[in-house]
Amino acid sequence: MTATAPAHPADAERGTLAKAADENFPVAPFFLPKAWRDDLMAVYGFARLVDDIGDGDLAPGGADARLLGVPAAEADNRLVLLDAFEADLRRVFDGTPHHPLLRRLQPTVRRHSLTPEPFLGLIAANRQDQTVARYETYDDLLAYCELSANPVGRLVLAVTGTSTPERVRLSDAICTALQIVEHLQDVAEDFGRDRIYLPAEDMKRFHVQEADLAGKTTGASVRALVAYEAQRARGLLNEGAPLVGSVHGRLKLLLAGFVAGGRAAIGAIAAAEYDVLPGPPKPGKGRLLREVGVTLRGEG
Numbered sequence: 001m002t003a004t005a006p007a008h009p010a011d012a013e014r015g016t017l018a019k020a021a022d023e024n025f026p027v028a029p030f031f032l033p034k035a036w037r038d039d040l041m042a043v044y045g046f047a048r049l050v051d052d053i054g055d056g057d058l059a060p061g062g063a064d065a066r067l068l069g070v071p072a073a074e075a076d077n078r079l080v081l082l083d084a085f086e087a088d089l090r091r092v093f094d095g096t097p098h099h100p101l102l103r104r105l106q107p108t109v110r111r112h113s114l115t116p117e118p119f120l121g122l123i124a125a126n127r128q129d130q131t132v133a134r135y136e137t138y139d140d141l142l143a144y145c146e147l148s149a150n151p152v153g154r155l156v157l158a159v160t161g162t163s164t165p166e167r168v169r170l171s172d173a174i175c176t177a178l179q180i181v182e183h184l185q186d187v188a189e190d191f192g193r194d195r196i197y198l199p200a201e202d203m204k205r206f207h208v209q210e211a212d213l214a215g216k217t218t219g220a221s222v223r224a225l226v227a228y229e230a231q232r233a234r235g236l237l238n239e240g241a242p243l244v245g246s247v248h249g250r251l252k253l254l255l256a257g258f259v260a261g262g263r264a265a266i267g268a269i270a271a272a273e274y275d276v277l278p279g280p281p282k283p284g285k286g287r288l289l290r291e292v293g294v295t296l297r298g299e300g
Contacts, residue, residue, distance in 0.1 A: 032250050036250075039108040041104075042105045043156070045101040047152055049099075051122075052064075053082055053126060054078060054126025056078060064081075065081060065084075070084045082127055090116070112161070118151030121146070121147045121148075122151050125148035126148075128144060132144075137201050140199065141180070142176060146172070148179055149176055149178060150176060153174060154172075156171070160251050162251060171243055174237060177233040177235075180236070181230070181265045182265075183197035183198070185280035185281060187226070198225060202225060205225075213277070217275060226269065226274040226276055230270065233262065233266060234263070241259050243259075259295045260291035260295045267287055268287065
């Protein structure tokens with residue numbers, strides 16, 4: 001069967017934004033003021049679309065490529081698409097962007113005087129995904145997370161008007177942890193894309209070979225490695241958790257949701273005995289709500 005393009009550009013936008021429900025953390029929950037929800041969804045839409053370009057997960061039919069002005073012959077060339085997406089991002093700051101998700105982002109950028117840097121970081125991370133498929137050291141992975149994850153937290157602080165150097169530092173720890181947790185959940189999926197986000201030096205330490213990641217179930221060595229990386233992520237979440245206590249009101253609940261989402265995901269991985277290869281362990285709502293309570297009380 002031949003895939004058909006969305007009937008209208010708005011369909012491509014809705015498809016991207018619909019993925020928000022599958023995230024480990026609340027993207028723009030109902031309890032936030034509408035203006036914040038709208039702005040956070042605009043930021044999320046950008047981040048989700050650039051990841052979909054980098055992962056080759058765009059909706060079939062080439063609608064996004066056409067919106068970005070990419071010729072049909074290059075519609076599957078991720079680097080060409082990322083270049084076109086960056087060009088359209090720059091129009092957010094000095095013109096009129098073509099893609100509806102970037103047009104949606106433009107009022108947010110203007111309202112909060114956002115700069116291009118965090119958005120460019122997310123694009124750079126996805127460019128890196130096209131050329132770098134393995135990470136030798138944990139520090140190498142942290143440098144990747146600086147591009148792929150930390151800009152999102154910085155944008156949340158900017159949108160809510162709460163950015164300070166110390167809050168940015170704490171936010172970076174949380175966002176890096178969330179990225180690592182996502183990598184642990186998606187070991188099998190990433191391996192299927194010929195990407196490994198487990199540091200090679202750690203794989204050697206735990207006697208894990210790449211072939212071990214291709215199995216249907218997770219062997220003891222891989223489980224030990226996943227447990228080790230999960231503990232590192234938990235440490236980063238604990239390091240960043242004081243961010244929650246530094247703010248008040250609804251923002252406090254939102255940030256608690258970020259931290260709790262990471263902790264709940266780690267709990268789900270542990271409950272699965274670190275057997276991540278059959279599919280990503282996901283926390284239930286009960287576990288997530290318990291973690292929100294713990295985080296709000298500052299007990300984590």
